[in-house]
Amino acid sequence: MFPENSVGVVVPRKMHCNEPLVLRSGAVLPGFELVFETYGTLNAARSNAVLVCHALSGSHHVAGRYADDPDNLGWWDNLVGPGKPLDTGKFFVVGVNNLGGCYGSTGPLSMNPETGRVYGADFPLVTVEDWVAAQARLADRLGIETWAAVIGGSLGGMQALEWSLQFPERIRHAMVIASAPKLSAQNIAFNEVARQAILSDPDFHDGYYADHGVVPVNGLRLARMVGHITYLSDSQMAEKFGRQLRHGEHKFSYDVDFEIESYLRYQGNKFAGFFDANTYLMTTKALDYFDPAYDYDGNLAAALARAKARFFVASFSTDWRFAPSRSREIVFALLDNRLRVVYAEIDCDAGHDSFLLDDRHYHAVLRAYLENIAV
């Protein structure tokens, strides 16, 4: 049923944490749950654990399939498995749904113990720093003192970077892919449009839509549509869709004329069917806020001085959301600190989403790096 390099059937688990978590905003979560999956076996020395951090719409379901939902393949299944670049024959791989997520970890869809109602807008804003703090609790629980590596793409890469700063002793390799040390004004602008689409949807009800038995579907689908444009490259869109007409002629109406419209509507509708609007809002804020150099007058090298990990940084030629130049900022700041860093700039047509694909050169360089991590 499964190819031999698949992790096969996987089962998510939950960690309950009753110790309060003080968030960067000052708010306190009295306790929380994280849903996670693991693949491979933790070795006796507990030295082979790798944490996979997810991006905006990702989850703890990194690899494999569920017995009762066999079409639901993990989002990074092409990377993780026996014999794959992140080899579960060697590594114990952990995927976790971040705090505030909508896949089972405590978040806006959870019951607020103080009110007995769904949190909704009362769930506090969480940041990249908070996610990492919560992930550290999971590491404690799993008996993992030090990660062999923390790896992530996009927002996941920011978490890998944050691990190296918040817990320099607990991470040996930080693998930061298709990421940036902070968002640009243009990045924030796109997030703001997405947020305004959700916030202005009459079905949003100030975030308490669950109490009204509705979901801000229109806002979510608009947010996803605008996001999607930034995930793809101009050239890939041109190649994949170009000006191809759906019905072979102009319709002179606002129905679908061009295939690209159909694609965006499909992606938007699909996303609005399963993702939580409050989680979307707070995740974009976590992206906007992330800026390790903020407390160092914008000096990224100074901010990274406390890191001790070795770094793998990768970017993609056609990624205009987090262009290669953004990755190079990280690389140069690491070099300023004489930290060890491998940097790969991959020629790939798929824009920001390249990090999710099994591009041959990309996976070859990942494989080589991961093979050289001692466990």
Place this chain on the structure above:
Amino acid sequence: MFPENSVGVVVPRKMHCNEPLVLRSGAVLPGFELVFETYGTLNAARSNAVLVCHALSGSHHVAGRYADDPDNLGWWDNLVGPGKPLDTGKFFVVGVNNLGGCYGSTGPLSMNPETGRVYGADFPLVTVEDWVAAQARLADRLGIETWAAVIGGSLGGMQALEWSLQFPERIRHAMVIASAPKLSAQNIAFNEVARQAILSDPDFHDGYYADHGVVPVNGLRLARMVGHITYLSDSQMAEKFGRQLRHGEHKFSYDVDFEIESYLRYQGNKFAGFFDANTYLMTTKALDYFDPAYDYDGNLAAALARAKARFFVASFSTDWRFAPSRSREIVFALLDNRLRVVYAEIDCDAGHDSFLLDDRHYHAVLRAYLENIAV
């Protein structure tokens, strides 16, 4: 009151046309009005007329101010006036609000003579070709057999190009600025997000919002916000706003954190206060549909073979909406036809909106070209 290089107080005029206009969609407008302004004097030979075509949100009000609304400066006032690059001492300049517009020409806000109600969604989709056909009626009325030049930026540039194809004998110079021979998939994608924002606004009422006494404000402001991101360059946004905080600290809410958010909200709200949603929708469709090579198997050179004008084409280095490469497509297709073309690629930080600015090099090259047009 006015600087000496201003056209001063201007007064819009209206042309009524009772002859039916068959649109590209097959729909027929029984008659229409166009609102327009003129600056300078038509010479005896009627050889000095220049038509200025507007882009998405522009109008007939190209230069000068109104006596009763002195803050309302024409959108290309820096270009048009006595002694300015488009010198009204030499040229008779005409600005016109396109068919389907919302500044006084017949459009979705006009009364539908067949129903006695505001057109709303019943106003037929108009295209770049239709606009040019309507502009030709205005030229007839003004006694202008041949334009010395037709000039426009962005969507306005498409109209200048279309003039050279639909009426090759009636245009001596086509000045196509910050434009493209057709939209890319990414361009269409952004338009589609804007359209969906409007179409999904509950106040849109399938386009008959006037009958309900409302305006789809949220949809319009989202459309404008996403549009605005594409008008500015990444670098200019970084320089102008960067990650500057509005209140000096993160607010941990969905109020404004960053200055760029404040700017986008302001632009969106302002636009939603005066622009018509149906006009916005149809104008984005006119953009999407424009593709003179469509009937020539995508061969732009073949499409431009019937042009007889001389061409001025200009692009801006940081324009990622219609990048310089898009202008070069036009230039190469013109050269394939041995047509005369001057091409300028201007180094300017302001992205797509550069065409509206009085950048020194840009205006110098425009001035030089316009000075050399014989009248």
